[in-house]
Each structure stands twice: as C-alpha cells, then as structure tokens.
Amino acid sequence: MVLRDFFLGQRSDETLERLRQADRRWAELRTGRWTIPRPIDQSRESLGEIQWDVVICGGTLGILLGAALQRQGWRVVLLERGVLRGREQEWNISRRELLIFVELALLSEAELAGAIATEYNPARVGFAGGYELWVRDVLNVGVDPIYLLERLKATFLAAGGTLWEQAPFEGATVHPDGVLVRAGGTKLTARLLVDGMGHFSPIALQARGGGKPEAVCLVVGSCAAGYPHNETGDLIFTFTPIAHHCQYFWEAFPAREGRTTYLFTYVDAQPERPALEFLLEEYLRLLPEYQQVDLAELAFKRFLWGFFPAYHQSPLRSPWPRILAIGDSSGNQSPVSFGGFGAMVRHLQRLTAGIEEALAADALSRADLCLLQPYQPNIGVTWLFQRTMTVPAGRDVPPHQINDLMSGVFAAMEQWGDPVLKPFLQDVVQFSALSQTLPLVNPRLVLPLLPQVGLPALLDWSRHYLNLALYSALYPTGQALSPLFPHLPPRARYVCDRLLDAWKYGSGGDYHLR
Ligand SMILES: Cc1cc2nc3c(=O)[nH]c(=O)nc-3n(C[C@H](O)[C@H](O)[C@H](O)COP(=O)(O)OP(=O)(O)OC[C@H]3O[C@@H](n4cnc5c(N)ncnc54)[C@H](O)[C@@H]3O)c2cc1C
Known part of the structure; x- marks a missing residue:
C-alpha cells in the first residue's frame, strides 16, 4: 500500500505533511545534518534585582512542576510558545502513580477522577506464538491530557x-x-531556568553538543473506532519475525474514541534506519492481522508517531549553572520506554522537593543542579535490554532471536510473580527482581547474543548491575540516617537529601507494589 494513496482516501493530506515533517527531522538526526542551536551564553556581570524565582520554558510537562512550585509559594513564570493545551491522545499510566497529584494538592480527588478517561484490564505480554502472560493494573489507565493540563x-x-x-x-x-x-520579543529575569521544551529543546541540543543519540525508539500508530469489542490490551506483543532489521513490537488498548494501537521498534541512529512513513505503511499492512479487522471497517480518529532519542549521558546534566532540564529534554526515562509523562509523574515529588531546597539554600551552581539529575543504575542496566531488542544495522540475525529471548525472559519473570513482573513493566528495575530472573533465563537464548551485544556493553552492564546492588544497600542506610538531615546547615542538607533520592530512585526504591 502507498501511504499517500491511503491518506488521500482518508482526506488527511495535512496528516501526511506533518508525518513528513517529523521524518525530515528524523533524517537530519540519522545523517548528522543537525543544526546545533546556541541559545545560551554566559556573562560575569550581576543582574541586580531578579523578578522571578523560576522561569519554566515549555508548558506540556512544565505545568506539572510549575503548579507544584507555585503552590509552595515560589514566584513562577511559565513560557509556552503556543497555547498551553494537552494533546488529544490519552497518556497511559498506572492508577497508583497518579495519586501524587492529590498528595501535592495539585488536583482534588474529584479532579483526578475526572482526568481518568479510560481504564482497562487485563493486559497481555506475548511473543509470536511463544510465551504469553496477562497482567492487571499496569499502565492501564488513560489520562486525558486536555483536561489534566486545564486543571493544572x-x-x-x-x-x-x-x-x-x-x-x-x-x-x-x-x-x-x-x-x-x-x-516572545521581551525579556525577564529569574534565579533558575527550567527547560521543559521536549526532546528537541534548543537548550538540550546545545548542551548535548549535537551528539547523535545512542538509541532511538520509533513509534507509529493510530486511534480508531470500528474494532470488534475488546476490553483487554497489549503491553508488548509480537507476531512477526525480524523484518527490515527491526523487530516490530505492538501495543493496543481501549481508548475513549475507540482503540489505540502502536507499532514500535528499537533502532540506532544509523542513516539506513527506516523512515516513520515506511513504518506507518508497515503498521497499516500488519494491523488487520494483528487486530483481526479489515482496514475498511475502521474509522481513524488520528494517526500518531514519534521518535524518542536516548543518550547514554542521561539524565542530561546542564553544563551551565542555574539551568535544569525536566521531562523529555532531560532524558530521564529508560531507553526502552516512551512513557515520558509517566516518568515525569514518578519524579514530580523528587523534583519539586529538590528544587525547593535548591532555591532555599541558593544551591544553583552547576554541581548543585547536577545532584538533581543523578546517575540511576536501574536505568543504566536497561541499555543492555535495549541492545538485545535491537537488530544491529546491516547485520543479519536469526529471524526469531528477539522473540525467543523475550519469551524466555518473561517466562522466567512470571515464575516470581507480580513483585518481579510489575515494576519491570513500568520501567522500574530492581536489584532483587533482576537477580532472581537472570539465573532462570536459558543460557542458550543469551549466549548467541554476546557477539551482537559486544564486550564493552557487557562490561558496562556489569558496572550498572553492581551499582544497582550498591544503591539498593545504601538506600535503607540513608533512610536510617535521614532524621539527622534537618539538623544540618541548608547546603549540607540539600546534598544529603539529593544523595538519598539518588539511592532511592536509582535502586527502584520509589516503586511500591501496593
Ligand atoms: C505516539 C506517542 C505516544 C505516547 N504515549 C505515552 C503514554 O502512553 N504515556 C506516557 O507517559 N507518555 C507517552 N508519550 C510521551 C509523552 O507524550 C511525552 O513524554 C511528553 O509529551 C513529554 O512532554 P515534554 O513537555 O517534556 O515535551 P513535549 O511534549 O515535546 O512538549 C514540549 C513543550 O514545550 C513547548 N515548547 C517547545 N519549544 C518551545 C519554545 N521555544 N518556547 C516555549 N515553549 C516551547 C511545546 O509547545 C510543548 O508545550 C507518548 C508520545 C508519543 C509521541
């Protein structure tokens, strides 16, 4: 099928043009023809009187933090290039994670209930006729971004x-x-600049010096009505072998306007990697087989796509004082996830408390703010998982290699049940869960991957794994000492609290099953 003809049939030329715009960016990234903006410079002169405590640039996830800081009495100004409005497509997350909005008094319980547009159960995890399992209450709540952002x-x-x-x-x-x-043609002054302008924020691009991402997750999909009734979803599912040097993974769930389905795949940023337009054609070719439906029966509400760059140097540490990245521009999530809203919600309490303490202690130097972007070994270990789900560009591997591995890993995880399975599916890796699972994975599935993954990546993984063990031990120790922190001078307290946060989040200690 030629996508152009399909879209002409749907009378969506504008959609095709937007897709091609995204593809031009993706091509620039792959070919390295990426213009590096330079919006930040430095001066040695003092400004004198400062108007605001915090300026937040970018409103989509910026408003979460803006509302939390303003509620605590800080003077916050939020700059948005357009109109502050959420997108139409729901964000998926787990219900428990949303409670933070009530805990931080950003939403009432009724407002939170109003923000939940859909909820489904159960969700399937399955790999091409291999292992299949079902889970409940994982990423099964659809939040309405328009309503949420309006209330915030x-x-x-x-x-x-x-x-x-x-x-x-x-x-x-x-x-x-x-x-x-x-x-917007004017000037303002603030003590701290928070960059929430997304993956392609000019500040983040300058900070990264135009470096290529080490990994990319490509996503295409749609929301459509007309599917046979189905109250279940897929968290991660495959039904094809490797094709075009990609393993296609699928996700599906009931949505307010029908059913959302995504095809996603993990790649590197090599020039020969597929365009989003090609992937969307693949999506439309395979969707009937995946959902057992004829395309002609579907009424498409919208098409969706994105490419999510992931950098080893994450979360992004600002090279300047007084600048901090949040949301997608910070690269805070793992390279296997495209749930940036979920990642921001998970870190909202940590970021709010940390920024408050930084402002109170005037701890806004580069080193101080780097403590708010700590190394997280539990994210570090996921780089190897990303590697094993990626077919190296130009390399032929057995067509079912990734399906077989995934089947083996999830079969091992399911033996340990929810405490191992659920955090992992929500992008939280914990030392005990990982250590319980690894010995159960059949070595015959893992050994053929070693040449593909390479020794440096394995050594790197071992370092993260050992650090994960260390952080898991340090977190309870830090917790035991934490009653002493309030007696310390403000800056020392700021540093101790940040270390405790790093151990907590870096070991997955922020996740609670119930
Ligand atoms: C297809 C798809 C499905 C997804 N599904 C999920 C999901 O189910 N769950 C989930 O958790 N996440 C999901 N995500 C990810 C989620 O949408 C992003 O993580 C989230 O939107 C990131 O928000 P952000 O504010 O960091 O960046 P962005 O969404 O990129 O927003 C950047 C903001 O900054 C503004 N801005 C940009 N430049 C400027 C400028 N120069 N001046 C002022 N303002 C500026 C923009 O207008 C925008 O408001 C999905 C993404 C896609 C593409």
Whole structure:
C-alpha cells in the first residue's frame, strides 16, 4: 500500500505533511545534518534585582512542576510558545502513580477522577506464538491530557503563577545571580531556568553538543473506532519475525474514541534506519492481522508517531549553572520506554522537593543542579535490554532471536510473580527482581547474543548491575540516617537529601507494589 494513496482516501493530506515533517527531522538526526542551536551564553556581570524565582520554558510537562512550585509559594513564570493545551491522545499510566497529584494538592480527588478517561484490564505480554502472560493494573489507565493540563493550569493561576502563552523561548544569558531570558520579543529575569521544551529543546541540543543519540525508539500508530469489542490490551506483543532489521513490537488498548494501537521498534541512529512513513505503511499492512479487522471497517480518529532519542549521558546534566532540564529534554526515562509523562509523574515529588531546597539554600551552581539529575543504575542496566531488542544495522540475525529471548525472559519473570513482573513493566528495575530472573533465563537464548551485544556493553552492564546492588544497600542506610538531615546547615542538607533520592530512585526504591 502507498501511504499517500491511503491518506488521500482518508482526506488527511495535512496528516501526511506533518508525518513528513517529523521524518525530515528524523533524517537530519540519522545523517548528522543537525543544526546545533546556541541559545545560551554566559556573562560575569550581576543582574541586580531578579523578578522571578523560576522561569519554566515549555508548558506540556512544565505545568506539572510549575503548579507544584507555585503552590509552595515560589514566584513562577511559565513560557509556552503556543497555547498551553494537552494533546488529544490519552497518556497511559498506572492508577497508583497518579495519586501524587492529590498528595501535592495539585488536583482534588474529584479532579483526578475526572482526568481518568479510560481504564482497562487485563493486559497481555506475548511473543509470536511463544510465551504469553496477562497482567492487571499496569499502565492501564488513560489520562486525558486536555483536561489534566486545564486543571493544572487553573491550580497554577489560582496560586498566583504567571503564564505567558505565544511566548517562544529565544535565548538566555546566565549571570552570577540569575538568568536573563529572551522570549516572545521581551525579556525577564529569574534565579533558575527550567527547560521543559521536549526532546528537541534548543537548550538540550546545545548542551548535548549535537551528539547523535545512542538509541532511538520509533513509534507509529493510530486511534480508531470500528474494532470488534475488546476490553483487554497489549503491553508488548509480537507476531512477526525480524523484518527490515527491526523487530516490530505492538501495543493496543481501549481508548475513549475507540482503540489505540502502536507499532514500535528499537533502532540506532544509523542513516539506513527506516523512515516513520515506511513504518506507518508497515503498521497499516500488519494491523488487520494483528487486530483481526479489515482496514475498511475502521474509522481513524488520528494517526500518531514519534521518535524518542536516548543518550547514554542521561539524565542530561546542564553544563551551565542555574539551568535544569525536566521531562523529555532531560532524558530521564529508560531507553526502552516512551512513557515520558509517566516518568515525569514518578519524579514530580523528587523534583519539586529538590528544587525547593535548591532555591532555599541558593544551591544553583552547576554541581548543585547536577545532584538533581543523578546517575540511576536501574536505568543504566536497561541499555543492555535495549541492545538485545535491537537488530544491529546491516547485520543479519536469526529471524526469531528477539522473540525467543523475550519469551524466555518473561517466562522466567512470571515464575516470581507480580513483585518481579510489575515494576519491570513500568520501567522500574530492581536489584532483587533482576537477580532472581537472570539465573532462570536459558543460557542458550543469551549466549548467541554476546557477539551482537559486544564486550564493552557487557562490561558496562556489569558496572550498572553492581551499582544497582550498591544503591539498593545504601538506600535503607540513608533512610536510617535521614532524621539527622534537618539538623544540618541548608547546603549540607540539600546534598544529603539529593544523595538519598539518588539511592532511592536509582535502586527502584520509589516503586511500591501496593
Ligand atoms: C505516539 C506517542 C505516544 C505516547 N504515549 C505515552 C503514554 O502512553 N504515556 C506516557 O507517559 N507518555 C507517552 N508519550 C510521551 C509523552 O507524550 C511525552 O513524554 C511528553 O509529551 C513529554 O512532554 P515534554 O513537555 O517534556 O515535551 P513535549 O511534549 O515535546 O512538549 C514540549 C513543550 O514545550 C513547548 N515548547 C517547545 N519549544 C518551545 C519554545 N521555544 N518556547 C516555549 N515553549 C516551547 C511545546 O509547545 C510543548 O508545550 C507518548 C508520545 C508519543 C509521541
């Protein structure tokens, strides 16, 4: 099928143009023809009086943090290049994780209930006729981004926050006592600049110096009505062998306007990797077999796509004082996840408390803010998993290698039940779960992968694994000592609290089954 003809039939030329725009960016990234913006510079002169405590650039996930900080009494201004409005497509997350909005008094219980657009159970994990299992209550809640952002915006404004819409960030100069920000043709000053402008934030691109990502997750899909009634979903599912040097993974779940289905695959950023347009053609070719439906029976509400770069150097540590990345621009999630909303919600309490302490202690140097972007060994270990689910560009591997491995790994995990399975499926790796699972995976599935993965990646993984063990031991020790922290001077307390957070989140200690 030629996608152009399909879209013409759907009268969606605009959709095709937007897809091609995204493809042009993806091609620039693969070929290294990526212009590095330079919006940040530094000055030695002091600014004098500073207008705001925090300026947040980018409103989609920025409003989560903006509302939380403003509620605590900090002076926050939020800059959004367009209008602050959530996208139409629901964000999937687990119900428990959403409680933080009520705990931080950002939403009432009724508002939180209003933000939940859908909920389904159970969800399947399965691999091409191999192992199959079903789980409940994992990433099975669909949040309505339009409603959520509208309510958070109301909380933010009611607490005294300032929102500038149609105010695109243009650049900033970092001074010893603050940041001068140029946006929407005007200027403002703040003590701290928070970058929430997404994966392609000009600040993040400058900070990364134009380096290529080490891994990319490509996603295409749609939301459509007309499927046979189905109250279940798929968290990760395959039914084909490797094709075009990609293993296609699928995700599906009931949505407010029908059913959402995604095809996603893990690749590196080599020039020969497929375009999103090609993947969307593959998606439409395979969707009838996947969902047992004829395309002609479907009424497409929207098509969806994205490419998610992942960098070894993550979360991104700002090379400048007074600048901190959050959300997608920070690269805070693992290379196997494209759940950036979920990752931000998981870290919302940590970031809010950490930024508050940084502001109170005036701990806004580069080193201080790096403590808010700690190394997390539990994310580090997932790089090897990403590697094993990626077919190296130009290399032929047995067509069912990834399906067989995934079957073997999930069969091993299911033997240990929910405490092992559920955190893993929510992008949280814990030492005990990993150590219980690994010995059960059949070596015949793992050994053929070693040449593909390579010795450096294995050694790197071993380092993260040992650190995961260390962090898992340090976290309870830190917890035991934490009652002493309030007696320390503000800056020392700030450092101790950040170390405790690093051990907690870096070991998956933030995850609780119930
Ligand atoms: C197909 C697809 C499905 C997904 N499904 C899920 C899911 O189920 N669950 C989940 O947790 N996550 C999901 N995600 C990921 C989630 O959407 C992102 O992680 C989230 O949108 C990231 O938010 P962000 O604010 O960091 O970046 P972005 O969404 O990129 O938003 C950046 C914000 O900054 C603004 N901005 C950009 N440039 C400027 C500028 N110069 N000046 C001022 N403002 C600017 C933009 O207008 C926007 O408001 C999905 C993503 C895709 C593409």
